[in-house]
Amino acid sequence: MNHRFGKGPPKGWPGHFRGQGYRVTVPRRIILQVLGNAEKHLSAEEIYLRSYKLYPAIGLTTVYRTLDLLIKNGVIIKIESGEGRARYELAGRVEGINCHQHLFCVNCRNFLDISDLTEDEIAVIKKMKERLLKKYGFTVKSCILQFYGECKNCKKKE
Amino acid sequence: MNHRFGKGPPKGWPGHFRGQGYRVTVPRRIILQVLGNAEKHLSAEEIYLRSYKLYPAIGLTTVYRTLDLLIKNGVIIKIESGEGRARYELAGRVEGINCHQHLFCVNCRNFLDISDLTEDEIAVIKKMKERLLKKYGFTVKSCILQFYGECKNCKKKE
DNA sequence: ATCGATGCAAAGGTTTTGCACTGAC
DNA sequence: GTCAGTGCAAAACCTTTGCATCGAT
Numbered sequence: 502m503n504h505r506f507g508k509g510p511p512k513g514w515p516g517h518f519r520g521q522g523y524r525v526t527v528p529r530r531i532i533l534q535v536l537g538n539a540e541k542h543l544s545a546e547e548i549y550l551r552s553y554k555l556y557p558a559i560g561l562t563t564v565y566r567t568l569d570l571l572i573k574n575g576v577i578i579k580i581e582s583g584e585g586r587a588r589y590e591l592a593g594r595v596e597g598i599n600c601h602q603h604l605f606c607v608n609c610r611n612f613l614d615i616s617d618l619t620e621d622e623i624a625v626i627k628k629m630k631e632r633l634l635k636k637y638g639f640t641v642k643s644c645i646l647q648f649y650g651e652c653k654n655c656k657k658k659e
Numbered sequence: 660m661n662h663r664f665g666k667g668p669p670k671g672w673p674g675h676f677r678g679q680g681y682r683v684t685v686p687r688r689i690i691l692q693v694l695g696n697a698e699k700h701l702s703a704e705e706i707y708l709r710s711y712k713l714y715p716a717i718g719l720t721t722v723y724r725t726l727d728l729l730i731k732n733g734v735i736i737k738i739e740s741g742e743g744r745a746r747y748e749l750a751g752r753v754e755g756i757n758c759h760q761h762l763f764c765v766n767c768r769n770f771l772d773i774s775d776l777t778e779d780e781i782a783v784i785k786k787m788k789e790r791l792l793k794k795y796g797f798t799v800k801s802c803i804l805q806f807y808g809e810c811k812n813c814k815k816k817e
Numbered sequence: 818a819t820c821g822a823t824g825c826a827a828a829g830g831t832t833t834t835g836c837a838c839t840g841a842c
Numbered sequence: 843g844t845c846a847g848t849g850c851a852a853a854a855c856c857t858t859t860g861c862a863t864c865g866a867t
Contacts (some may be wrong), residue, residue, distance in 0.1 A: 572765075575765050575766065578765060578807050579741060580805070581739035581740065581741050582739065583737045583738075583739050583745060587741070592765065592807070602787075602791075604791065604795060604797045606797075607730050607731055607737075607800065608731055613795065613797070615795070617794075619786075619790075621783055621786070622783055622786075622787060625779055625780055625783040628779070628780075629780060629804075630806075632777075633760075633762065633806060636775075637762060637771065637773070637810075637811065638810070638811030638814065639762045639764075639771070639806070639808055639809070639810050639811065640808045640809045640814070641762075641806045641807070641808040642765065642807055642808040642809070643806075643807045643808070644804060644805060644806045644807065645804075645805045645807075646787075646802060646803075646804055646805075647802060647803045647804075647805060648788075648791060648797065648799045648801075648802045649730075649736065649737075649799070649800055649801045649802065649803075650797055650798045650799040650800040650801070651797070651798045651800070652795075652796070652797050653795065653796030653797065656796065656798070
């Protein structure tokens with residue numbers, strides 16, 4: 502792990518980052534912009550490629566280090582779904598009950614990121630949030646439902 | 660990816676595995692035994708080490724391949740918690756729904772793995788399974804509910 | 818002028834693959 | 843006897859680290 506970043510997390514990003522010892526640099530702004538425009542959860546490589554288009558001098562290392570920094574400051578969350586690489590998303594986006602569902606095919610390892618919950622489902626998740634707070638003292642800020650199974654295409658091939 | 664394993668999943672393991680083209684071998688029995696006796700979620704290396712004690716001829720490759728096979732057949736689930744290696748656990752069959760809840764603290768990055776669902780929650784997840792099958796042609800074998808937020812300890816410290 | 822941030826190259830650790838051999842059926 | 847399963851070594855893969863340089867403050 503990288504221990505170079507400070508511990509006192511600013512309450513938001515951007516905004517509180519100056520004066521925390523953090524510097525505003527081009528790569529950081531680019532990466533944040535890419536994350537802000539993402540239509541789905543991006544892997545580090547995807548973030549790198551999109552950043553590269555905007556700023557070809559950027560390096561993959563910087564992407565990883567910036568993501569680390571953003572995670573430590575609660576700006577983004579890291580999602581591991583078993584596909585061998587992590588994905589990242591702005592934390593604010595999944596705030597509240599805006600819950601993503603990931604369909605992960607254990608056969609072809611493809612990954613579908615959907616966002617479609619019924620009223621019933623939202624209600625139950627809200628209740629779950631309250632229950633987790635009471636029982637475990639855990640305040641839920643966002644959630645992701647990961648489903649593992651077999652996708653359409655893999656069934657056809659059998 | 661490993662394409663060597665057959666596609667027709669047996670309905671359970673052990674039991675239905677013969678006659679599906681799968682062979683009952685010593686390494687497979689050992690690995691299954693280790694998983695059955697596990698008191699926690701084990702990493703591939705831990706599974707290898709425990710299997711090694713029972714059967715020193717075993718190789719790490721076989722562990723990975725067997726785990727892959729078991730995942731594809733819904734016998735175990737793979738859990739990634741952000742520590743850089745995956746962990747594996749027997750999929751408990753609670754009315755056809757293998758569902759874990761992970762509470763992930765975005766502040767201290769600690770991780771709580773609970774397994775406690777109410778009747779309501781189980782019912783809704785069942786419905787969700789059916790809906791995902793109809794709408795996306797995706798057959799759910801197991802699921803993990805990932806909650807991101809702040810844990811008890813971190814709240815105290817503020 | 819500092820010292821945090823960067824990019825490259827190299828290393829690290831986990832997981833996968835190629836291949837010849839073994840053993841379950 | 844077949845061919846799925848195995849183990850070893852090597853490769854592939856994602857991620858982190860060392861280090862000299864750059865640049866925000």
